[in-house]
Amino acid sequence: MSLEQHEEHSNSSELLSSANGDGDFENRPFSSTSPPSTNGQPSSSFTTTTTTTAATATTTRATGGDDREDDDGLTPAKHAFARICLACRTGDFEAVDSLLSTPNLDINQVDEYDNSPLILSSLCGHIKIVELLLQRGAVCDRDTFEGARCVYGALTDEIRDLLVSFDISKAVDVNQPFAAHIASLLNSSAEKDILFKIQLEEPATHVSGDEKENKVLEPELEFEQELQQEYIGLHRFLLAARSPFFKRKLFSGDWKDKVVVTLPKSVTIEAFQVIVDYLYLRTSSMALTDKSIQKKVRDLAKEYQLQDLVEGLDEIAKAQSKKEQYKIKHNLAITFVEKARKDLDIFLAENILLTSVQVPLNFDQEVDFEDIDCLSYLSQKDRAHFLQQPSIPDVVLGIIDLATESVFYYPGNKSILARSEYFDTMFKVGFSASSAHEKKPPLYTEGLIKIVNRPAFEDEHLPFLQLSSSIATQEVANMVLSYLYHDDVKEMHLKHLIELLYTADELLLDRLKTMCAVRVSSYFSKLDYAEFQLLSDELDHDAYDLIRVAWQTRCDKLEQHVTKMIAHNLQYIFKDEHEKQRLASLIQDSAARIQERQDTDTIELVDDIRYYLTKKYAISQDNETFDPLSFGRDWHSENIKLYQSAVVKYERDIEIVDTMLESLNLDA
Known part of the structure; x- marks a missing residue:
């Protein structure tokens, strides 16, 4: 491929597969008949080739999971599976780790070439991804055709030994x-x-029969x-x-x-x-x-x-x-x-969402959100109503919906709410009644056994609990309850995503926070400038505010994806004065997050941008040179030109970062 043809592609990370420490690209053909290694090194017959485009997203043959389809006819789970297959080929551990949190994802399905993610990562020699997939539920059974391909096609002895030693009983995700x-x-x-x-x-x-007779x-x-x-x-x-x-x-x-x-x-x-x-x-x-x-x-x-x-x-x-x-x-x-x-x-x-009760607030004047007391609007009649519901509740949940200026009440079950570490701690230390009218539930005792006496339950035994102070819409409350009750959020609308993220952080629901981050990364996956500008319209937050939200909620996956978007669009950002100032302000905020920062201390945001620039251009730190001898014998002149072009673009973007740091009088 000529240099001119190469430059027609906008994303160099899709032109060159990830480079390893020796400068060798890892985009190899996949052959189920390749013999295993004999000395821990790649098999000689498993030839290395360099291609000009990354593996395209594969079409899964799975039919289960989320049924919602986008314009391409693919569900979110199918999109995630296609991206996982690509990440398993290229060795992108972070992408695989992030995408495995996608709801309704079956990681044991295969693509159109009968390759599962485990097979792809095994053939390509990415042992960390192989181990991750096994821990998350990927199955490798040597007695099946797929399992045999996975084991005997492993690129190294180390991977093959891992696959053989991994007990199939561990394949069920015990951390689910x-x-x-x-x-x-x-x-x-x-x-x-x-x-x-x-x-x-x-x-x-x-006691055995003999013991009964003689003892x-x-x-x-x-x-x-x-x-x-x-x-x-x-x-x-x-x-x-x-x-x-x-x-x-x-x-x-x-x-x-x-x-x-x-x-x-x-x-x-x-x-x-x-x-x-x-x-x-x-x-x-x-x-x-x-x-x-x-x-x-x-x-x-x-x-x-x-x-x-x-x-x-x-x-x-x-x-x-x-x-x-x-x-x-x-x-x-x-x-x-x-x-x-x-x-x-x-x-x-x-039994819960359909039986909720809406109580209008009927304010004559403006009232601060924080000053509204949900409990004061809950009547004894409503408590009695919930007590008769088939949900068999032991708590009443309340949230404020600003759109309708109402309080919504739901019957709830404390055993399910305890999935939240926040609620679990609350219940364990002693969940006290919210008002003088509430009493602790009656107990039934028989010997050492103590359980709740449900038939003796009255409305005064049904305590009230505000679901979250971060929730301001009924839709977000429904999302949180969906996650708590069945570990999924069917409709995670982008306009409510930031509110949901804050709520998940308040309730200490790390997995839900990850699901929010995956929703953003899967929807804004192209990393181009059009999507970069679309963030503000879809999420009501631009990229810079999203990173600040990620800092506040301690959502690393969201922070990393948005940082990656910034790294991929540095040229456009630098040319737009408004965007440039927004990024400069964010860099200053990142520097300020380090307490007692010294002049030469690194800045986390800047370090991350530099890291994603190396990933974008597939730059190996050992080969930032134009000397053809440094690439080894197997490199053709065309490949050297491609790499030289990538290095030039990489250094151009690094210069932008250095220029911005200099304008801010920062050294990092």
Whole structure:
């Protein structure tokens, strides 16, 4: 390619793939038949080639996930997958890490060439990305064709050893916050409000027949034998959300006024425990492959209208080997989590959002937002209304909607709100009543067991809690509740994104903050000047204000993406006097963030801009020279010209940065 052809492309980072320390470009052909390395170095047959364009975004063959499509017919999840595939080829760890937070993203899907992100990163030799993908749920099973390609096509022995040693049981993302939180509810006695009593078929002791004949039992051992029953405390709202059977029984059936429910003798503790593990997403401990209880579990699942569990048990029963059973169980674990999210999505929409109450403020004069007391507008009638709702709430949430000048109240569940570290800490240290009319919930006690006595609940036992002082619109409140209840925000509108980001920061929801940053980076992904100017129209904040917002909310991913946009448009910014002054002011603010800054201390913003300039032009710090000998034997003259052109443009942009620093009397 000639130099003139090269300059027709606007983004040099798309012309040259990322350079490694030796100056070698890493855009290689992908071959599933390439033999593995024998000494930890790339295989000799895995030839290196230099191309003039980066790998184009691949078209995924997945059909699940978010159904909303843009003008290109691609959903956000599909866009993210295409970008992850590109980042796995080029070794962009930061891009992969950021994009993995995209909701509804299946990282085990493949592109049109049957390459998954794990296969691409393995073939291209990016071990850090391989490790990241494995930790986030990517599956590599050597007994499948895809797994064999991934392992035996690995560029280095180190990657191959990592893939082989990584236990498939680790492939489920144990750090998935939604599933982990639901599972943790079973370990805490807080907010449990129904007790199931199960008659045990065998004595609770583990004394053998010979020991019974030849040994006198200790008094406490005899007491355990006499009990022969077990109690399991659960959460009414979660049972109602996950099962139509439980919802009917708890809300309008014969369990409505009961604190303790004695199950029929036909229900065994082992079978019921599997049901509980399913409801609470304790998928790793579900005894689905235990043939001795499979029929009993299936009968219970059918009675409780848990159709996906019934189908899963049927699938396991048809498996021909234990290995096949294990694979099925692994896939079911993912299916069960997605089903739980859908269940709680429906629960939120039908039983919380639809039953909210709007109370007009009716102000005669202007009032400051901070001076409005939401609690004073909540009537006893509204509390009583919420108490009768199928959401089975234990708290009332309030937010102020400035657009309608109203207060909106929602029934809520503290166990779900505890996903926020802010609320979790509040509840653990002792959630005090908001007014003299509120009382602590009544408790039911049986021996050492203490649970909330839900049938004795009255409106005075339903406390009030303002969802967030940062929320000023009902739409943002709905987004926050959507995230808390089912770990997704279906409609994250750009005009509400900054308000949502501030709310997420206030409630200590780091994952939601990341989702906000991903929304910005995925929508403004071209990095050109047109998109740079569009920021202000879409978000009501220009690039410079967005970085200040990122500082305030400690959202590194947002800060880095906007900084990258600035780096890619330095020429345009420098030519526009207004933009130039805005950037200069931002650099000063960045310098001021360093306490007791010395004259030669670095400035974080400037360092980041310089870093993204090297990424933009694919500049290797070891080869900032025009000496052809420094590039090695394999470099052709055409490649040297391309690199020289990139270096010239890089130095031109670096000069802009240095000029601005000099005008501000800053040295960094």
